[in-house]
Amino acid sequence: MSESCIRLKADIGQIKRCREKLDANSKSFLQLGEILSLAGNEVRLRILFLLEEEKELCPCDLSDILGMTIPAVSQHLRKLRAGNVIEARKEGQIIFYSLRKQHLKILIPFFKIINQQNMATRHV
């Protein structure tokens, strides 16, 4: 691992402190990393944004809006659901998806950024 650089200058205390910080937060990195990787896909980011704006949408609507296949949308929804970011409500044969409260704290800043950037570019 650390065979290829020797460093007389390395701050041993700093290294140790950093390792401890990572250890103490390992769970956070796992959880937050998962949500960010879910939101870090443009299609899924669009889906999340749309769910925030419209409260709930079905796979069919999303397929229409995003201009992509229903199975493609469905597979993104499955991932978001597995990550507890969205939830499903069944009404007859239609399934409505919506954002879960649980992780909304992380997502809301993203929506703010998106809307702010839109405001910023609108009056150029």
Next chain:
Amino acid sequence: MSESCIRLKADIGQIKRCREKLDANSKSFLQLGEILSLAGNEVRLRILFLLEEEKELCPCDLSDILGMTIPAVSQHLRKLRAGNVIEARKEGQIIFYSLRKQHLKILIPFFKIINQQNMATRHV
């Protein structure tokens, strides 16, 4: 595309409105999506967190702290740099990486969440 579901119930107005919102924000989705996908990798999330805490670190330190190969670290740093999330400062043969101000607004909430969760789990 939308061949497989017909929907008598579809709200045409809603579909149109959603498409327009996506169009208006297409640049945001691209830019934010890129940063989120960068931060959505556990190793890179750790690197970003460490840079926030320590101001600057070299690949060699990061390799030591993260317990991974220098080339592996270097390739993550390259991605972060290409995304304008971090910048490099050269001091002799050592290269110090640090967070760029430009995208800090997006990252800071992440660091807060990480630190808050640590606080929350500490007194259980």
Next chain:
DNA sequence: TATTTATTTAAGCAAATGCTTAAATACAAA
């Protein structure tokens, strides 16, 4: 009951990701 509609699941595949090892660069010091 048979058929249509909305959705999911599965299999297949090309592209992207993230590591490994080895070679190349850049700077420092002997």
Next chain:
DNA sequence: TTTGTATTTAAGCATTTGCTTAAATAAATA
């Protein structure tokens, strides 16, 4: 100028990702 140190780059490879198409479920309707 030669040697050593820090870093990057490149090539190779296994895994993951995200689509496609086709088949399977589930509910509504004829």
